[in-house]
Amino acid sequence: xxxxxxxxxxxxxxxxxxxxxxxxxxxxxxxxxxxxxxxxxxxxxxxxxxxxxxxxxxxxxxxxxxxxxxxxxxxxxxxxxxxxxxxxxxxxxxxxxxxxxxxxxxxxxxxxxxxxxxxxxxxxxxxxxxxxxxxxxxxxxxxxxxxxxxxxxxxxxxxxxxxxxxxxxxxxxxxxxxxxxxxxxxxxxxxxxxxxxxxxxxxxxxxxxxxxxxxxxxxx
Numbered sequence: 001x002x003x004x005x006x007x008x009x010x011x012x013x014x015x016x017x018x019x020x021x022x023x024x025x026x027x028x029x030x031x032x033x034x035x036x037x038x039x040x041x042x043x044x045x046x047x048x049x050x051x052x053x054x055x056x057x058x059x060x061x062x063x064x065x066x067x068x069x070x071x072x073x074x075x076x077x078x079x080x081x082x083x084x085x086x087x088x089x090x091x092x093x094x095x096x097x098x099x100x101x102x103x104x105x106x107x108x109x110x111x112x113x114x115x116x117x118x119x120x121x122x123x124x125x126x127x128x129x130x131x132x133x134x135x136x137x138x139x140x141x142x143x144x145x146x147x148x149x150x151x152x153x154x155x156x157x158x159x160x161x162x163x164x165x166x167x168x169x170x171x172x173x174x175x176x177x178x179x180x181x182x183x184x185x186x187x188x189x190x191x192x193x194x195x196x197x198x199x200x201x202x203x204x205x206x207x208x209x210x211x212x213x214x215x216x217x218x219x220x
Contacts, residue, residue, distance in 0.1 A: 018045075018069050019092040022059045026083040028120055028161050028192055033081070033149060034059055036157050041075060042068020060092060075152045082149045083161060116167035117144065118192040119174050121160045124148075125185050133160055140176060141169030167191075 022034065031047045038044050038061050048060040063069040069091070077089040121133070128136075130146045137143060142165040149157040164170045174191040181187075 016066055017091040017093055018063050018066050020061045020063075020069060020073055021090050021092045021095045022061055022087060023056060024085050024088040025057055025059075025081070026085055026161075027057065028118065029057075029081070029083060031059070032122070033157060033159055034061065036159075037076070037081065037151055038063075038072050040151050040155075041072045079152050081151075081157065082147045084147070117164040117170045119162050119164070119170045120190050120192055121162060121177075122158060122188045122190075123186055124156060124158045124160060125183065126156050127183060128156065128160070128185075130160075133162065136182065137162055137173060137177065140173040141165060161192075 020038075025034075031049050034047055034049075035044055038047075043064040044061060045064050046060075046062040048062075050058055052058055061072070063072065073089050073091060076087055078086045080086050121128075121137075124133075128148075130148050133146050133148065134143060137146075143162060144165055145161075145163040147161040149159045149161070151157055162170075162173075164173065170191045174189050177187060178189040179186065180189075
């Protein structure tokens with residue numbers, strides 16, 4: 001007699017990966033924003049930021065645990081922080097090169113580099129929504145757009161992207177408002193560059209985080 005072997009199948013992934021590949025985010029998103037976004041899901045150990053030979057932005061985000069990695073993958077893939085682009089988040093072992101977005105989306109990413117009038121505000125508390133920011137920054141020039149960055153639970157991340165009618169207005173507000181204290185919050189206001197980026201091979205910048213007493217520091 002022969003005993004029939006039985007097999008149990010499951011659709012759950014085997015959690016072994018601790019690194020995610022992140023693409024399709026605007027020129028104004030840096031490692032600080034990504035650390036805040038992904039760090040709300042799990043402990044981030046390292047972020048490698050770069051621009052591949054195709055010209056698009058990409059990042060590799062490493063977590064301490066595989067479970068947090070998969071949770072971030074599930075929650076943040078397709079999420080729009082507020083910059084107008086849906087994040088593409090994949091496990092790094094599934095990445096085989098190529099462009100992460102459609103040609104139309106890629107052109108929009110490239111075009112943003114040359115649009116003037118952008119400033120980025122950081123250090124924002126939960127009271128600084130779009131209406132509050134327009135009231136605060138609208139007196140220094142004509143605001144064409146206010147984008148408040150949010151996490152997957154729609155909580156404020158602490159950053160906002162403002163677009164003024166001209167580069168001159170953006171430069172003026174960055175000089176006037178940078179390092180000012182509003183509602184017991186010290187704001188950092190920086191005019192965003194729209195200079196042409198060099199056409200070079202892939203360049204990456206590594207940010208390693210050391211967690212001490214629930215605080216983190218970055219080593220570049």
